[in-house]
Amino acid sequence: MLVARVTGDRLSTASSGNSARSEEASEASQRRPSDDRGTRPAARMNRIIRPLRPALGAGVSEAPAAPGARKVRLSGNTAREVHGTSTLGLVAPRRHRALARRLWIPGILLCADLVAFAAAMWLISSPSLKTFGVLVVILALFQTAGLYRPRLSLSVLDDAPAIVGRALAAGAAAMVIGGLDDGVVGTTRLLTCAVFAGFTVLTRMVAYSAIRFARRHGLTRRTLLLGAGAVAGSLATNLAAHPEYGLHPDGMLDDDPLLSEDERPVPLLGGYADLNRVLLEHSVDVVIVTYGSLREPLMVPLLRACDRLACEMLFVPRLYEVHTVTRETEVLWGMPLVRMRRAPFRTGAWTAKRVSDVVISAVVLMLLAPVMLACALASRAETGSVLYRQTRVGLAGQPFTLLKFCSLRPAAELEGTTRWNIGEDERLGPVGKILRRTSLDELPQLWNVLRGDMSLVGPRPERPFFVDEFTRQFPWYTARHRVPVGLTGWAQVHGLRGDTSIADRAHFDNFYIENWSLWGDIKILVRTAGQVLRAAGR
Structure with missing residues (x-):
């Protein structure tokens, strides 16, 4: 029996039977049809309904389910709540x-x-x-x-x-x-x-x-204030008195409101855990962060929830009395507001990323066809199989089938889905060592990129079992799934692959998402190519 545990910020495993197995231990099982009837309904439901939780991050979707909410079992112990008929x-x-x-x-x-x-x-x-x-x-x-x-x-x-x-x-x-x-x-x-x-x-x-x-005369946007303190009260009063700013205050959210019910110019609609529900029920257009009892650790998932639901976000600076007004600053009745920029992957430039993925992957597949044929023949000769398929978690927590060249001899299917990857394995032959050292075993994933399962650059995909484990240990881990997973990524070019810190990987992946640019993708691809060539030289 396999037992998985988390030590520090790395995942390790212990086995009560056989010796250690690598992440690819499911290769042998891919040579014959597997009975996946138990997973197909969830996979179909996951394709139909895009879950909110992976994109929102922890701390937002943990509120009690609203009436009519459905819980969809997607993988492992992760249940995602989808409100209404479809999140999309x-x-x-x-x-x-x-x-x-x-x-x-x-x-x-x-x-x-x-x-x-x-x-x-x-x-x-x-x-x-x-x-x-x-x-x-x-x-x-x-x-x-x-x-x-x-x-x-x-x-x-x-x-x-x-x-x-x-x-x-x-x-x-x-x-x-x-x-x-x-x-x-x-x-x-x-x-x-x-x-x-x-x-x-x-x-x-x-x-x-x-x-x-x-x-x-009424052409205003519905506005929600995060925080129920003196600043929020003053801001709500001024917004109601000056509709020419174009914002109509609908209410406040705060876990520990500083203003009493009589002092609030707008109603308290709930706590921070109710953000998702309030945004949808009240059709909120703009969210203004006035802090109140809001603490820094909770801010990131809340802001990502607002971004997910296409809300414009503004901040009252902490020391707004001494804040210098710039071109990016709004001034509302003497109070400065800083506008938060839209996430790069919500902009039109993201379309260029998908276009480049399709063009580059198609060209590289054609150019490297002879190399891939040689890898396929070598894999077949050593392991008895060419490709192995494994379920990974991609955009918005949706599972997809990842392709790789076989580099290991057969093992049990269950171990391949629950065993953390290790550097050495007794089933790794000479061909497998070369494929892994040069990353040639990853070339079939160009087909995943062409299909749209993956991107050339993005967070590396992980197996559902480990996504559940990492999510329990690191609440911000699921924020990686806001964008398509990638063939290579910002974490990988910094050496964060294999048995390295999961917390660091998630940090680097989310940094990449928040600071994405097309030129940044080009830099990552160039650095990846350099690493592959150096590995081949060794």
Whole structure:
């Protein structure tokens, strides 16, 4: 019988029978059909319903289940609660509404700027392709200056320096370029940009007045305050008194409210464990962190829950009385609020990651086809099999079948799913040692990437048994499943593979998720290639 235990932040195992087995001990069982009837219903349900818990992290989904909640057994001892008929059915409409909320103000401002440019063109010069090129440059400069960012406080005087400065800079560049051919044309473009800046100030005055009018007449966003102290009370009072900011306070959450019931300007809707329920039931659009009794360790899972449900997040700085206002700071009736950026994997840039995964994996599969054929023949000759398949946990806690070249001789199936990997195994032959040392046994996972089970870069996938074990020991472990798992990752290029710290791995994986960029993925792939080549050289 196999016994698994956690020692420190590493998982080790003890066996009462045979000697140690590696993680791939299920290879032999893959040569014959296995009876998985006991796991198929859960797998089907998991594909249908995307669970909230892996993406939310610990501390949020531990509240008592709401009426009608279903518990779905996915793997091991992990039961995930899914409220309503489908989490996807709840989250997708919220994301669509959030997108519409983010775009309607930038859309109005863009229309105002186009009207201003058309007026400047009509007054100063005739339309031309080069002039429209100048417009594109100006709009891009406006975007980099944050002039299309949805804001609570709208003021033309705040925007005027950026508008005039960037319009004149684009005009000066156009004058220099145009002056090389015709000095009159260059001067005309500069004059057009100067007039455009003046018209833009006027059209934005009208646009801001229209937005404030709409907000005062009910076009506001439902807002939840985390914390029920003096700061939250003052903020809720000011929001209710000044609807032109566009936020309507619906209530507060706090485990230990400092304000009495009579002192609260809005109702207390529950404790922090009720966040998920309150966000859904009240259709909350914006969450403002005012702290109250909220402590740092609980903040991260709460904020990830808000991000999962497409809520905009703002913070009251700890020492807001001495906080310096910057471009990223909102000011609400004299109180600064810091806007939390959206998680990178929620942005449009994440689409480029999937496109690059498909293109690169397809190209590499074709280029390395001869190498993979040689590996397959060698594996077949040594172990009697080519591939072995193993269930791993991927995006949002959903299981998938991971592929690898066989590198071990046969063993019992159960050991492969519950035995932690070790560096040496008596069943590892010469071919298996080469495949493992050079990571060539991982090449079939390019097919997993092409299918969409994995990404080229991301947290490495683990078996369901160990996901359950690690989740019990490290509550933040499941936050790794917010993004697709990867062929390599930030933790792996820092040497965190095999029998290394699970806590460190989870920390590095979550750091990668929070700071993702396409260039970061390229760096990880380059470093991984270097490690593979060095291993092959040894």
